[in-house]
Every structure is written in C-alpha cells, then in structure tokens.
Amino acid sequence: MSYIxxxxxxxxxxxxxxxxxxxxxxxxxxxADPQSQEAFSQYQxxxxxxxxxxxxxxxxxxxxxxxxxxxxxxxxxxHPLIKTYFVQQQNYEKLMAMVNLTLTTAMNGLPSxxxxxxxxxxxxxAQQILDKISGGNPMEKMEITPxxxxxxxxxxxxxxx
Numbered sequence: 492m493s494y495i496x497x498x499x500x501x502x503x504x505x506x507x508x509x510x511x512x513x514x515x516x517x518x519x520x521x522x523a524d525p526q527s528q529e530a531f532s533q534y535q536x537x538x539x540x541x542x543x544x545x546x547x548x549x550x551x552x553x554x555x556x557x558x559x560x561x562x563x564x565x566x567x568x569x570h571p572l573i574k575t576y577f578v579q580q581q582n583y584e585k586l587m588a589m590v591n592l593t594l595t596t597a598m599n600g601l602p603s604x605x606x607x608x609x610x611x612x613x614x615x616x617a618q619q620i621l622d623k624i625s626g627g628n629p630m631e632k633m634e635i636t637p638x639x640x641x642x643x644x645x646x647x648x649x650x651x652x
Contacts, residue, residue, distance in 0.1 A: 521572045563577065
C-alpha cells in the first residue's frame, strides 16, 4: 500500500472522529439558522481579508487581528451556535495537532520532554503527551541539536531550564 493510500485511509478514519463530526454538525447548525449564518459569514469574510493581507505583506496587522478577535468574542456571546462551532473547531485543531505530532515523531523519532525547549512546569504534561503518542512502545529517540533550538522563542515571563 502506498503512502498516498495510507493518507487517504487516515483521512477517512479522521472524518469519523467525534471532533470532525462535531465540527460538521456545528457548521450545519449555523447554516440552518439565518441570523447565525449571516453573522458567521461576516466573520469569515473578515478572516479571509486578514489572511490575504498577511499573505501579501507577510505581517499581521495588529489592529485588524484584534478587531477580528473582538468580533469573534462578540459573536460567541450573542450566538450560541457560533460559540459551539468555535469550541468544536478548537477540539478539531487539538486532534490535528496530535495527528501532526504523531506523524512527525514517527518519521523523526520521539524526543523526551526534557529535550524540549519548554518551561520545567510544562515538561510533565509534555511527557504524558509523548508517552500517549508512542502507545507505550519505545520509539527511536529524536536527536535535538542546538541548531534546532536556535530560533525558539518563549512567551515573555517563561524561561527555558
């Protein structure tokens, strides 16, 4: 079986997950409610404009990004269906992050949490995630070089240990 067939199989399996099904159901609920649909369409248009601007200028206009975030919060407060959609979208994004991390570690080996450039207080949680990915099976250890860590920036107030 080729890797394309495996990718198709993975896509079909992912489409049956609660995260994907929940996101589809939330979107369908928005489309069935005219007020929510109109508000959501306006949000999507503003989001597309911001992404287009970012692609052209390579810089996210801070004022526009904050305005989009403000609009998102206001829509979530006013439209329960839109709030449900964004919650489901977050669940979907977590699923996809786990899938991407799993694919990456399968190709490159699995680092230990102590090798990651993250604060000490997060390393225990990171190790639990890495253990889950490996399914309890030992995997080849990924070599973390100083070059890989060179451009890693932590949020203000967090320090690498």
